[in-house]
Amino acid sequence: xxxxxxxxxxxxxxxxxxxxxxxxxxxxxxxxxxxxxxxxxxxxxxxxxxxxxxxxxxxxxxxxxxxxxxxxxxxxxxxxxxxxxxxxxxxxxxxxxxxxxxxxxxxxxxxxxxxxxxxxxxxxxxxxxxxxxxxxxxxxxxxxxxxxxxxxxxxxxxxxxxxxxxxxxxxxxxxxxxxxxxxxxxxxxxxxxxxxxxxxxxxxxxxxxxxxxxxxxxxxxxxxxxxxxxxxxxxxxxxxxxxxxxxxxxxxxxxxxxxxxxxxxxxxxxxxxxxxxxxxxxxxxxxxxxxxxxxxxxxxxxxxxxxxxxxxxxxxxx
Amino acid sequence: xxxxxxxxxxxxxxxxxxxxxxxxxxxxxxxxxxxxxxxxxxxxxxxxxxxxxxxxxxxxxxxxxxxxxxxxxxxxxxxxxxxxxxxxxxxxxxxxxxxxxxxxxxxxxxxxxxxxxxxxxxxxxxxxxxxxxxxxxxxxxxxxxxxxxxxxxxxxxxxxxxxxxxxxxxxxxxxxxxxxxxxxxxxxxxxxxxxxxxxxxxxxxxxxxxxxxxxxxxxxxxxxxxxxxxxxxxxxxxxxxxxxxxxxxxxxxxxxxxxxxxxxxxxxxxxxxxxxxxxxxxxxxxxxxxxxxxxxxxxxxxxxxxxxxxx
Numbered sequence: 001x002x003x004x005x006x007x008x009x010x011x012x013x014x015x016x017x018x019x020x021x022x023x024x025x026x027x028x029x030x031x032x033x034x035x036x037x038x039x040x041x042x043x044x045x046x047x048x049x050x051x052x053x054x055x056x057x058x059x060x061x062x063x064x065x066x067x068x069x070x071x072x073x074x075x076x077x078x079x080x081x082x083x084x085x086x087x088x089x090x091x092x093x094x095x096x097x098x099x100x101x102x103x104x105x106x107x108x109x110x111x112x113x114x115x116x117x118x119x120x121x122x123x124x125x126x127x128x129x130x131x132x133x134x135x136x137x138x139x140x141x142x143x144x145x146x147x148x149x150x151x152x153x154x155x156x157x158x159x160x161x162x163x164x165x166x167x168x169x170x171x172x173x174x175x176x177x178x179x180x181x182x183x184x185x186x187x188x189x190x191x192x193x194x195x196x197x198x199x200x201x202x203x204x205x206x207x208x209x210x211x212x213x214x215x216x217x218x219x220x221x222x223x224x225x226x227x228x229x230x231x232x233x234x235x236x237x238x239x240x241x242x243x244x245x246x247x248x249x250x251x252x253x254x255x256x257x258x259x260x261x262x263x264x265x266x267x268x269x270x271x272x273x274x275x276x277x278x279x280x281x282x283x284x285x286x287x288x289x290x291x292x293x294x295x296x297x298x299x300x301x302x303x304x305x306x307x308x309x310x311x312x313x314x315x316x317x318x
Numbered sequence: 319x320x321x322x323x324x325x326x327x328x329x330x331x332x333x334x335x336x337x338x339x340x341x342x343x344x345x346x347x348x349x350x351x352x353x354x355x356x357x358x359x360x361x362x363x364x365x366x367x368x369x370x371x372x373x374x375x376x377x378x379x380x381x382x383x384x385x386x387x388x389x390x391x392x393x394x395x396x397x398x399x400x401x402x403x404x405x406x407x408x409x410x411x412x413x414x415x416x417x418x419x420x421x422x423x424x425x426x427x428x429x430x431x432x433x434x435x436x437x438x439x440x441x442x443x444x445x446x447x448x449x450x451x452x453x454x455x456x457x458x459x460x461x462x463x464x465x466x467x468x469x470x471x472x473x474x475x476x477x478x479x480x481x482x483x484x485x486x487x488x489x490x491x492x493x494x495x496x497x498x499x500x501x502x503x504x505x506x507x508x509x510x511x512x513x514x515x516x517x518x519x520x521x522x523x524x525x526x527x528x529x530x531x532x533x534x535x536x537x538x539x540x541x542x543x544x545x546x547x548x549x550x551x552x553x554x555x556x557x558x559x560x561x562x563x564x565x566x567x568x569x570x571x572x573x574x575x576x577x578x579x580x581x582x583x584x585x586x587x588x589x590x591x592x593x594x595x596x597x598x599x600x601x602x603x604x605x606x607x608x609x610x611x612x613x614x615x616x617x618x619x620x621x622x623x624x625x626x627x628x629x
Contacts, residue, residue, distance in 0.1 A: 248473030
């Protein structure tokens with residue numbers, strides 16, 4: 001167990017270092033003088049020189065990389081070339097919005113996905129399974145931004161049930177906050193639900209065919225307890241796996257969803273930065289995403305090995 | 319690792335122990351038989367047939383777009399904006415500039431399929447060699463795994479954002495970003511197939527026979543891994559099509575004057591309340607094509623490997 005975790009820790013650390021190198025080199029791959037790109041509007045020689053000094057654009061590459069890592073570790077990701085606000089501050093404002101959206105979407109995905117997955121496994125070969133499969137396939141094929149447009153068109157603009165766009169902080173008005181996030185969470189959650197559904201179904205089918213289930217059934221355990229207990233346990237593993245595997249999809253999805261619903265989150269920050277060629281912000285966004293992905297996946301593996309003892313054993317063996 | 323008893327068709331148990339490189343042992347004998355069986359299974363799957371039919375129609379429509387489209391996709395008609403679908407001359411209606419939606423969808427489909435194919439080619443070109451190497455050479459496995467982890471750490475939209483920042487937004491860069499994001503999946507599939515095949519008797523026999531690594535990989539491993547690769551490529555295309563739509567919708571992909579299903583939706587956003595079909599029709603086109611690919615991909619997977627099917 002410890003050997004497995006140590007190895008995963010080492011692998012994650014290595015990947016993290018490689019990711020910082022990619023981001024670092026990405027900025028140097030910008031066409032033209034990076035100092036010019038980082039300066040944005042202010043192009044007078046003095047501010048250019050200040051930027052060169054701050055990022056060390058004239059230093060040897062290795063030293064530049066060292067400065068970049070040291071600055072990043074101290075939470076200094078530079079300043080927006082448009083607003084002059086530190087990138088870290090922008091992230092602190094944007095990330096909570098996106099995290100809330102992500103958590104709500106996951107909740108939607110789990111409720112729909114696990115429910116439909118269990119139904120499909122238990123009712124194998126009956127219309128209910130067919131319907132659940134069809135819905136999952138549809139969920140995989142409908143672009144979430146299009147679903148968003150349609151929901152806005154009919155539920156927000158047409159029926160007036162939900163606000164079409166905008167955001168209210170939770171601390172200001174919790175109910176209005178949730179009201180604004182219902183549609184975005186549905187849009188982002190349904191695509192994930194399809195993935196959760198497929199995983200849940202296959203792990204349920206596997207569990208239902210296992211010997212211990214037959215034994216439990218032979219001992220007279222009712223179907224409710226049988227499915228409830230084992231479905232729950234299996235779904236836990238599935239959900240943890242999904243969080244790790246789908247994190248990238250969740251981030252990408254959040255960018256699109258925030259754009260459609262006008263949420264002031266991480267995605268909006270990212271897109272604004274690209275269209276305004278705000279390179280320090282782009283660099284910060286990419287760095288934070290990659291680091292978050294690597295760290296979350298390490299934590300997922302950690303949780304996974306705690307939930308499922310087989311992983312620990314298999315991990316220790318190799 | 320799974321061993322030979324789980325794989326029915328390719329088990330040439332007796333390999334004549336001839337010496338030398340020229341002694342090419344027979345390829346898994348049942349190849350044509352197997353192909354016929356796969357086709358039969360595919361034909362018997364109604365959903366797969368439906369998916370394939372839609373795909374065939376979509377591909378033909380996209381290729382023949384210049385012939386089939388009633389108007390040039392960029393032709394503006396200020397006298398006929400927001401024509402309802404079914405209007406004479408405008409089967410699927412027109413948008414805010416009076417452009418024919420049907421023509422734009424046909425050309426948009428062309429762009430979608432182009433991105434899909436390009437992205438798959440990127441994923442194949444990088445993923446297959448790396449997957450083979452990772453599965454075959456133990457020493458390379460760890461290095462390639464780190465490379466895979468690294469690529470996974472950059473979600474496709476973030477990758478697209480970075481590429482758009484460095485190289486500008488275009489169809490090619492969208493395809494590149496999507497293709498790169500599909501490399502890890504391809505590597506994983508090819509790697510696990512290679513590991514499985516490497517454990518089989520006929521591959522071991524060939525190695526014992528003195529065959530070089532490249533020979534074994536090219537002659538035995540790759541051909542037998544092909545079905546898994548084809549399935550993976552088939553499921554990659556709809557992901558790429560959705561990806562292109564998303565990127566173009568956000569302005570990171572195909573740029574506005576050129577028709578793309580994503581840009582059509584992005585433009586329709588402002589007028590959706592007034593002319594819902596401008597948002598509904600291109601979206602349905604994406605759904606139908608993606609669904610068809612997914613149906614066909616599932617059917618293909620079931621047909622090629624009934625045991626590994628989803629049930």
